Amino acid sequence: MRRLIFALSLALLANIAIAQQTLTVDLSKEIRPVTHCASGSLYGFTETLPTDVATMVxxxxxxxxxNPAISGTGHQQPIGDALKVSARLVGTTAKVQVRLADILPxxxxxxxxxxxxxxxxxxxxxxxxxxxxTNYDGYEIWNEPYxxxxxxxxxFHSALWKPTYDLIKKLDPTERIIGPSLAYYSSSxxxxxxxxxxxxxxxxDVICWHQWGAAGFVDALNNYRALEVSLGISPRAVSINEYSSKTSDPYxxxxxYSVPFIAKFERHGVESACISWWHTAYPGRLGSLLTPSNQKGGGWYLYKWYGDMSGNxxxxxxxxDKSDGIDGFGCIDKTLNYASICIGGNYTGTVNVKINGIPATYGSKVKVTLDYVTWVNKDSPVSGTTAISSTSYNVSNNTITVPVNVSSNLYAYRVLVEPENVVVAPTIKITTPVNNAVFTAPATIPIDVxxxxxxxxxxxxxxxxxxxxVQEEWVAPYAFNYTATNAGTYIIKxxxxxxxxxxxEDIVTVKVNVPQGPYGGTPHxxxxxxxxxxxxxxxxxxxYSDNTPGSQVDPRPNFRTDEDVDIENCTDVGTGYNLGWTVAGEWLEYTVNVATAGKYTLTFRAACNGDGRTVSLSTNGTTIANTIAIPNTTGWQIWEDVTVSDVNLEAGVQTLRLTIGATDYVNLNYMSFTSQSLPPTTISLKTGWNLIGCPIDGSTDIAKALxxxxxxxEVVKNNDAxxxxxQSGFLNSLTKLNWSGGxxxxxSSNCELDWIVR
Incomplete structure (x- = not known):
């Protein structure tokens, strides 16, 4: 009997062990800033719903x-016009994807x-x-094409996608394009x-598909990323603009059921995701987070916990990770001194939430608040969240374990971790100057705190x-002026x-530059x-305008190291350097001196490993070469010439601005200008005889022309002289060179003939 009881006891303990799950959180591993990537919805916001944007959205x-590109009679959706929705969303964090396919009925x-x-x-x-x-996320060309x-x-590819893509790039070249918006992920x-x-x-620009059930998402994303690599496509942002449970009708x-989706989207770097709408007759409900009468449902409170997250x-x-079982997502805010973790999934039983990496600044004890939110169905309102406990935990090796009893797979739970004994440090903010401010030497920099x-x-x-x-102050107001006489980077603390x-403490970094002028002192x-x-x-x-302070090039060449432009060693013919890591909208300026007004042929030496790259050139605010297409050279140091004709330039000193187009990353070595109206001013001659044509107007003394x-x-001749x-001068019959003459x-040796200025 004792043996039987012992055996039954072991079996019971084994069942209990199996029933328990462990969810591990590492607060010391910050994966990305909080963006609330999964908080959107399909048709969840319309021209009139939800009624109260400030409190509901x-x-x-x-x-x-x-949202549909346009709604109403003759279109796929009766309400939810993207442009009208965009106007209502001004002042919120949201952007709008414009679903062009919904133009059609x-x-x-x-x-x-x-x-x-x-x-x-x-x-x-x-x-x-x-x-x-500017609160548009891009154009979604089509929906569930297959x-x-x-x-x-x-x-579909040639009859719909390509013509529409080209139209968008022509009319709105800086806006993003989203697709293919598969009904479900299909590798083929x-x-x-x-x-x-x-x-x-x-x-x-953004890859999109729809995800039904959280379990299959990780394999789908891994397959997509592998396709990028195998096809030589640069990594794209991913948007899952419709997601819900496999059994999505009720859930x-x-x-x-939402927690595993959010968790995986955050963990694997999804840019944006939208709860679906297809399983209710009422749009404007934030993906069934609200009831048909515009009341808050249980899902709203989970997404409110998500919306409250800050920091990283x-x-x-x-x-x-490849199931819809227990999962979680969390953040830490080191400024506000808290960590928040939401858990849930298709599981009931005990979940041991093991929280590692608790900051030492939290002390030896932390306060843990545990709450949950219920859910009956998508049409039932919920009054709020329910508190379970507020408990003091001893921190050991920066770790605590919080047991959570998940009583229903429909519910979600939040674990909030805060220091138990908060040391209130002072607060300080440098209000002037702002970070990355730029001054011109000699500069008086006002510092206000x-x-x-x-x-x-x-x-x-x-x-x-x-x-x-440089300064000490004991009473407010805290302000003084600092004089920077030399160019350079100044870190103000x-x-x-x-x-x-x-x-x-607070720190800002400013740059003090010399006045703008040509590099080396002489215009190009x-x-x-x-x-x-x-x-x-x-x-x-x-x-210039460079979005990232410092250089992303490693190792960085020892050339203009005080600048933020990303300069690389170049392997092109002639070596030297090239511009790299260029980002859409960045620009650089060059002071030039144009000898003669007229049309020029512009040639860029460029390299890139991707499609859709462009650059533009302007002078004194006027575009002279717009959206110059850079071909995919298949490598960052595989160089090709890109030539544009009929570039009009005025004579004299002026500033050229080179701007990177809508797609990031193109490497640039040099640009050159050749006059289309006049022949080259310099030609190469080899030892011995050379045939030349004279480009100088009129008739010019031979010694002056050459x-x-x-x-x-040694000798110059034509058919007549x-x-x-x-030999003596009086014996020479050719004394002048005439325009267009051969x-x-x-x-006596190789040389460069530079014709005099016309």
């Missing part, structure tokens, strides 16, 4: 809403023919641009799509510039100390070649 910090969509389709798209694009708003496109109309469909797009220069917006998302490891202490007083403020103490000796000559690393002096935001090589000239330098010139 804004607290969730929505990232993206997907019916399901599947009723195709009107390419001409009608492109005309309707043109109308939408022009209206979007005319709105002047189920809604009729192949009788031609290939995605591969066919990507292969076509890469071959035809029409890859979307759309359910807290328990942290690494959360579930028992099985605000400081406060919640449980005491500020004793003093110490100011440091490049780690040298202000440290506040309170009456208890607690300290806080046109006609001629300009090495693009020789951009003007003057610094970031003055002579002055640049006169010491090497000759000049021999070794001559044979004999020189």
């Amino acid at each position: 804004a607290p969730l910090k929505p990232k993206v809403f997907a 019916g399901w599947p969509y009723k195709w009107p023919g390419l001409t009608s389709w492109l005309n309707q798209c043109t109308s939408i694009i022009n209206a979007k641009k005319a709105s002047g708003r 189920g809604t496109w009729n192949d009788a109309n031609g290939s 469909q995605m591969k066919d799509f990507l292969t076509y797009c890469k071959a035809n220069n029409c890859l979307p 759309e917006g359910c807290p328990g 998302m942290v690494q959360v490891t579930p028992p099985n 605000t400081a406060a202490d919640a449980d005491g007083t500020i004793s003093n403020i110490f100011y440091y510039v490049n780690d040298v103490l 202000a440290i506040a100390t309170d009456n208890s000796g607690n300290k806080a 000559a046109i006609p001629g070649k300009i090495e693009l690393e020789n951009f003007d002096v003057g610094g970031n935001a003055v002579a 002055s640049s090589i006169w010491d090497k000239v 000759f000049y021999n330098k070794s 001559y044979l010139v004999k020189v």
Whole structure:
């Protein structure tokens, strides 16, 4: 009997062990800033719903809403017009994806023919641009193409995608394009799509598909990333603009089923995701987070917990990342001193939430608050969340374990971790200058500081510039002027100390530049070649605009190391340097001196490993070469010439601005200008006889015309006369060179003939 009881006891313990799950959170591993990537919804926001944006929508910090390009009679959706929604969302965190396919009526969509389709798209694009708003996420060209496109109309790729892509790039070239928006992830469909797009220069900026069930997402994403590598496609942002449970009819917006989606999207770097809408008759419900009567459901409170997150998302490891079982997502905010973890999934039982990496500043004890939110169905309101406990935990090796009893797979739970004994440090903020501000030497830099202490007083403020103490202040207002006489980078630090000796600091970095001017002091000559690393002096935001302070090049060449432009060693013919790591919208300026007004042929020496790259050139605010297409050279140091004709330039000193187009990353070595109206001013001659044509207007003395090589000239002749330098002058019958005349010139060695200025 004892043996039987013992055996039964072991079996019971084994069952209990199996029933328990462990979710591991590492607060020391921050995976990315909080963006609330999964907080959007499909058709979840309309022209009128939800009724109260401030209390129903804004607290969730929505990232993206997907909406029909136009709604109403004759279109797929009766309400939810993207442009009207964009206007309502001004002032929130949300952007709008414009679903162009919803221009059309019916399901599947009723195709009107390419001409009608492109005309309707043109109308939408022009209206979007005319709105002047910037809260658009991009154009989604089509929706679920392999189920809604009729192949009788031609290939989806060539008959619909490519013409629409080209239209958007023509009319709104800086806006993003989203696709293919598969109904579900299919490796074969995605591969066919990507292969076509890469071959035809029409890859979307954002890759999109719909995800039904959290369990399959990781394999889908891994497969997609492998396709990128195998096809030589640069990594794209991913948007899952429709997601819900496999059994999505009842569980759309359910807290328990939503947690694994959010967790995996955050863990694997999804840019945006939208809860689906298809399983309720009421749009404008934030993906069933609200009831039909616009009341908060249980899902709303989970997404409110998500919306409350700040700081950085942290690494959360579930028992099985490829399932819809227990999972979680969390953040840590080191400024506000808290960590928040949400858990849920298709599981009931005990979950041991092991939290590693608790900051030492939290002390030896932390307060853990545990809450949960219930859910019955998508149409039932929930009054709020429910508190379970508030408990003090001893921290051992920066770790605690919090057991959570998951009583229903429909519910979600939140674990909030805070220091138990909070030391209130002072606060300090350098309000002037702002970080990365730019000044021109000699510069007077005003430094203004605000400081406060919640449980005491500020004793003093110490100011440091490049780690040298430059000022001390004991009473407010805290402000003084610092004089920077030399160009360079200045790190300004202000440290506040309170009456208890607690300290806080704030740091800003500013740059002091010399006035803008040509690199080396002399404007680049046109006609001629300009090495693009020789951009003007003057610094970031003055002579160029570079989005990332410092250089991303490693190792960094020992050339112009005080600049933020990313300069690389170049392996092109002639070596030297090239511009790299260029980002859309960045620009550089070059002071030039154009010898003669007229048309020039512009040649860029460029390299890139991707499609869709462009650059533009302007002078004094006027575009002279717009959206110059850079071909995919298949490598970052595989160089090709890109030539543009009929570039008009005025004579004299002026500033050229080179701007990177809508797609990141193109390497640039140099640009050169050759006059189309006049022949080259310099030609190469070899030892012995050379045939030349004279480009100088009128008739010019032979010694003057050939002055640049006169010491090497031996004989000059044409069909009628000759000049021999070794014989007496009166014997020479050729004394002048005439415009457009042809001559044979004999020189003693190789040389460069530079014709005099016309």
